[in-house]
Amino acid sequence: MTKLSHSAVDRYLKCPLSYKLHYIDKIRPTTVSANLVFGNALDKAINCLLLKQPDAHKVFITNWLNTEINNTLVYIPKSELIQYNKSDIDLEILNEQDWLDIKLYNSTLENSSDLESIVNEVLNLKKQDLNSNQQAIFNFLSWSSLKRKGELIIDAYAEKVIPRIVEVKSIQKEITFENDKGDKITGFIDLIATLDDGITYVLDNKSSRVKYKPQSVQESPQLTLYATHEDISKAGFIVYVKTIIKHREKTCVKCSHVTDNNRIKSCPNIKNKVRCGGDFTEVMTPKVDIQILLDDVNKELVDSILMKYDEINGLINAQAFEPNTESCNNWYGSKCSYYNLCHNNDDTGLIKS
Numbered sequence: 001m002t003k004l005s006h007s008a009v010d011r012y013l014k015c016p017l018s019y020k021l022h023y024i025d026k027i028r029p030t031t032v033s034a035n036l037v038f039g040n041a042l043d044k045a046i047n048c049l050l051l052k053q054p055d056a057h058k059v060f061i062t063n064w065l066n067t068e069i070n071n072t073l074v075y076i077p078k079s080e081l082i083q084y085n086k087s088d089i090d091l092e093i094l095n096e097q098d099w100l101d102i103k104l105y106n107s108t109l110e111n112s113s114d115l116e117s118i119v120n121e122v123l124n125l126k127k128q129d130l131n132s133n134q135q136a137i138f139n140f141l142s143w144s145s146l147k148r149k150g151e152l153i154i155d156a157y158a159e160k161v162i163p164r165i166v167e168v169k170s171i172q173k174e175i176t177f178e179n180d181k182g183d184k185i186t187g188f189i190d191l192i193a194t195l196d197d198g199i200t201y202v203l204d205n206k207s208s209r210v211k212y213k214p215q216s217v218q219e220s221p222q223l224t225l226y227a228t229h230e231d232i233s234k235a236g237f238i239v240y241v242k243t244i245i246k247h248r249e250k251t252c253v254k255c256s257h258v259t260d261n262n263r264i265k266s267c268p269n270i271k272n273k274v275r276c277g278g279d280f281t282e283v284m285t286p287k288v289d290i291q292i293l294l295d296d297v298n299k300e301l302v303d304s305i306l307m308k309y310d311e312i313n314g315l316i317n318a319q320a321f322e323p324n325t326e327s328c329n330n331w332y333g334s335k336c337s338y339y340n341l342c343h344n345n346d347d348t349g350l351i352k353s
């Protein structure tokens, strides 16, 4: 008999050997992806909004300051154990206080260089070429940028999603599928809610760098199963896009003419048949795009998904843990964290928990 989480099933499908290393041998990377920690902090803040509790921002920051990695409490901004991507950094959305904090942190580093040069180096070098100071600033810049992105996402969720929800039926509901042999698959439904169209949906909150494809709900095995379990025929993704939209507004210092035309360099305003030609001051307003993707659940998928689960349970019980080398260099866009162990018998960067 097995009891699998949905993410365990996903891992087995991607590479059975990875499933064994992770869940049976309990070998874990010493580092963790920023996406995962950021997503968890955001989920907690969004749950506050859904439950109409105050302090969603505070909850987000608390969970984005400290986290547990392999049973050790870690202070995220200065930790070497969080793996960021270059795309996490967005200097334009940092505020004055962020820059003061970054400057202060830089001054505490051994042999610190001036902030401007180190930020330029960080932005222009490849991640693997950063020295320890550059890496520390890279991490701090990424953490600060994601902090601002998180706050913008919470505001956008409050503005665009919450008003559409008429009734929250449940959040983070645990559900279990059991076959006739007693094997179980468990999962958590982010949100079941009735929206302003009067329809009840099974909903999944996702943060992503890009919008989801229109057919994503119909193709999602997870949403299909969750909705079927709840006897609900509609489902949806609420996608908060981490790439920030920047609305720029220019005001002429001479005549106060306002424009959002980014291509013009001087004021085009005509007064008394004369072009103003004044310089602009520019204000940038960052915004988050939220995609609410709703659709019917594709019930035809259910039988094949349940059969697949039975098959995976059978294979795990039979200890079938073959490597799938197609995933080695393509683990959600990165290299698999067990790459060195599998290919070079080198366990650097891994820990047995």
Ligand code: SF4
Residues within 6 Å of the ligand: 015, 016, 017, 018, 021, 323, 324, 325, 327, 328, 329, 336, 337, 338, 339, 340, 342, 343
């Ligand atoms: S390195 Fe390749 S074979 Fe090894 S666990 Fe990862 S995906 Fe599987």
